[in-house]
Amino acid sequence: xxxxxxxxxxxxxxxxxxxxxxxxxxxxNFSVKKGEFLAIVGPSGCGKSTILSLIAxxxxxxxxxxxxxxxxxxxxxxxxxxxxxxxxxxxxxxxxVTLGLExxxxxxxxxxxxxxxxxxxxxxTDFVSKRPSExxxxxxxxxxxxRTLALEPEILLLDEPFSALDYxxxxxxxADIGRIIKAEKKTALLITHDLSEAVSLSDRVLVLTNxxxxxxxxxxxHLTRTDDSPLSARKAPEYSDYFNQxxxxxxDEENSD
Amino acid sequence: MKKxxxxxxxxxxxxxxxxxxxxxxxxxRMRIAVLLLFLILWEACANKQIIDSFFFSSPSRVxxxxxxxxxxxxxxxxxxxxxxxxxxxFLLVTALSLxxxxxxxxxxxxxxxxxxxxxxxxxxxxxxxxxxxxxxLGTGVKTIIIAGISVAIFGAVISLHTGFLQADPEKQMxxxxxxxxxxxxxxxxxxxxxxxxxxxxxxxxxxxxxxxxIIGEFLAARQGLGYLIIYSSQVxxxxxxxxxxxxxxxxxxxxx
Ligand SMILES: Nc1ncnc2c1ncn2[C@@H]1O[C@H](COP(=O)(O)OP(=O)(O)OP(=O)(O)O)[C@@H](O)[C@H]1O
Ligand SMILES: [Mg+2]
Numbered sequence: 058x059x060x061x062x063x064x065x066x067x068x069x070x071x072x073x074x075x076x077x078x079x080x081x082x083x084x085x086n087f088s089v090k091k092g093e094f095l096a097i098v099g100p101s102g103c104g105k106s107t108i109l110s111l112i113a114x115x116x117x118x119x120x121x122x123x124x125x126x127x128x129x130x131x132x133x134x135x136x137x138x139x140x141x142x143x144x145x146x147x148x149x150x151x152x153x154v155t156l157g158l159e160x161x162x163x164x165x166x167x168x169x170x171x172x173x174x175x176x177x178x179x180x181x182t183d184f185v186s187k188r189p190s191e192x193x194x195x196x197x198x199x200x201x202x203x204r205t206l207a208l209e210p211e212i213l214l215l216d217e218p219f220s221a222l223d224y225x226x227x228x229x230x231x232a233d234i235g236r237i238i239k240a241e242k243k244t245a246l247l248i249t250h251d252l253s254e255a256v257s258l259s260d261r262v263l264v265l266t267n268x269x270x271x272x273x274x275x276x277x278x279h280l281t282r283t284d285d286s287p288l289s290a291r292k293a294p295e296y297s298d299y300f301n302q303x304x305x306x307x308x309d310e311e312n313s314d
Numbered sequence: 315m316k317k318x319x320x321x322x323x324x325x326x327x328x329x330x331x332x333x334x335x336x337x338x339x340x341x342x343r344m345r346i347a348v349l350l351l352f353l354i355l356w357e358a359c360a361n362k363q364i365i366d367s368f369f370f371s372s373p374s375r376v377x378x379x380x381x382x383x384x385x386x387x388x389x390x391x392x393x394x395x396x397x398x399x400x401x402x403x404f405l406l407v408t409a410l411s412l413x414x415x416x417x418x419x420x421x422x423x424x425x426x427x428x429x430x431x432x433x434x435x436x437x438x439x440x441x442x443x444x445x446x447x448x449x450x451l452g453t454g455v456k457t458i459i460i461a462g463i464s465v466a467i468f469g470a471v472i473s474l475h476t477g478f479l480q481a482d483p484e485k486q487m488x489x490x491x492x493x494x495x496x497x498x499x500x501x502x503x504x505x506x507x508x509x510x511x512x513x514x515x516x517x518x519x520x521x522x523x524x525x526x527x528i529i530g531e532f533l534a535a536r537q538g539l540g541y542l543i544i545y546s547s548q549v550x551x552x553x554x555x556x557x558x559x560x561x562x563x564x565x566x567x568x569x570x
Contacts, residue, residue: 115490137491143484147506156502157492208492 060126062133062212062244063112064088067121070107071269081107083269085121089212089244094235096247096255098303099265099273100311105248108270109214112246113137127211133244136210140217142201144189150200151176151185157208168207175203179237194222195230202234206241213238213245220250227251231258236285252307256280256299257290264306267313274306396527396538399455403462403523407470408516410463415474419504420496425475436468441529453534461530466522470515477511478504 068085071078081104089095099105110116112123113135127133144153154172158164176182179199189197198218205213218234219227235258238245249255255262259278266273280293290296353373359365360372367375383389418425444461451457481504489499531540 113491115487139484139488139491141484143482143488145485145503145506147509160489160492160494160498160502204492 059090059092061088062091062093062126064124064126065108065112065121066124068111068118068123069120070104070111070116070118072107080269082111083271085271087263087272087275089246091126091211092242092244093261094238094245094247094259096249096259096262097265098249098252098255098262098307099270100267100307101250103265103268104270105265106216109137109216109246109248112212113214133211134209135212135214136205136208136243137214138201138205138216138218141221142189142197144197144200144204146189149186149188150181150192153189154200154204154207156204161208163208171209172203172207175206179203179233193226195226195233198222198230199233199237202237206237206243211244213243215245215247217248217250219254227254232286239285252300252303253291256296256303262299262303264303264310266310273310276303392537392539392542395455396524396531396540399458399462399527399530399538400520400524403459403466403527404516404520406459407463407466407519407523411467411470411474411515411519412512414471415478416500418471418475419478419500432468432472436472438468440465440526444529444533447530448534457534458527458530458538462523462526465526465529466519469522470519473515473518474508474511477508477515480511481507 065085065087068082069080070082071080085108097105097108107116111118125132144150145156148156152159154176155164155169158168158172173182176185179202181196181200181203184192184196184200189200192200201218215234219231222230231254247255247259256278257280262276262278264273264275265271276299278295278299280290280295280299282289282293356370357373360367360370360375380389418428440461443464447457447461447464451460485503485507486499489502494502527538528540528543531538532544
């Protein structure tokens, strides 16, 4: 039995503006196991991105808490991948993927060597001196992932990282990135609107309620698959059952306004 | 090289490039023609006494005066001093406005407190400020440089600060997800993203610094183009004045 890396208990959060208060999260509880791939789905605007910002420490909870159980008691490193790749056009790919190391003054030889290995493994070595605009959408997303992984985070937060890609690219890139995350043995929290992506990539799917968000239901995903390709996940006999159940939960929630 | 490049492309492309060049040649020629026409008309009017050449001068008198001033080298001294003052004011405006805009970006409170004052200072007619500067600082190069700075600085601070605030919030958020502080947000996102704003601001500054320097020289100088304009208008010797209007009118638009 693997242990928890992250536990959220009775979490509350609201945004305050002059025009009023928006309760985004109310009494949220869930935990994530080390090495688990967790997908989060929910009605739009329900507070999914807010949850990631709270975990990343960009926002402070109003009540309740987030407890981390990192290796040797330290707070685990957290990597956050945003919806759009946000590669900087004024830097080449190499300067982009090492941005995090630059900011944290960690451009040591072993760290840079590791980044080079990742670039090589994910087919970007020939593009290190190119500008982001010279890369395809899928390549850019892989570069953004390497930028995040360069800091060796234990937990990866992914906020709809594939939604800006066209369908074809999206299938291959999401499979690629799923594979990379498994290979690097990271814990991942993926927010997505695409249920097939959620079922085929994750070990567990959380369905959230309307705003203020809390967990409505959760599904543990066990697919009988022949290999780790996205197609084989989609061909698994259990796949459509999971898809339909999650779909029903979600549309039930969306119609309950 | 160029030849092989054109050989490589299709006939239609070659036609297009030829037509493009022809168009530009035509535009250039017509521009020169307009200038010549103007000079000829002016000279003719002065000759036939349709206009009073005492007040309006004439191209030939401008040219001879210009040559005189070239011969005794006084023109170059005046141009040189004005250029120097303009460059110094421009460099100071650029450095100071970057510094001030950075401070305003760092502290939202400070920028909100100072905003109305900046707007007022920027809308002040700067030529009205020049006589005060002379009273406070005396005449001399320093006063004129400060007059140059005063015309450009407030607008520069406002537009740089506005430019800094336009930086993509998601890119700023990315820096924070990578563990960056406000300093990193500024150095890695705000500053590089504002390079176009900074450059276009510098172009405006050099023009405004020149305007300020000329205004300063009108009032408090023994040298420079501004002094020359005032001197010639006072002694009603319009010739140098016209040379200058000509120099200014070719110099300014190039940078504005
Ligand atoms: N900075 C903010 N100030 C005020 N309200 C905000 C702010 N950010 C988000 N909200 C509100 O909080 C709620 C939750 O926002 P959040 O971005 O977490 O939703 P989401 O589930 O990620 O939405 P989406 O599916 O569109 O990505 C929304 O109703 C939104 O309008
Ligand atoms: Mg969101």
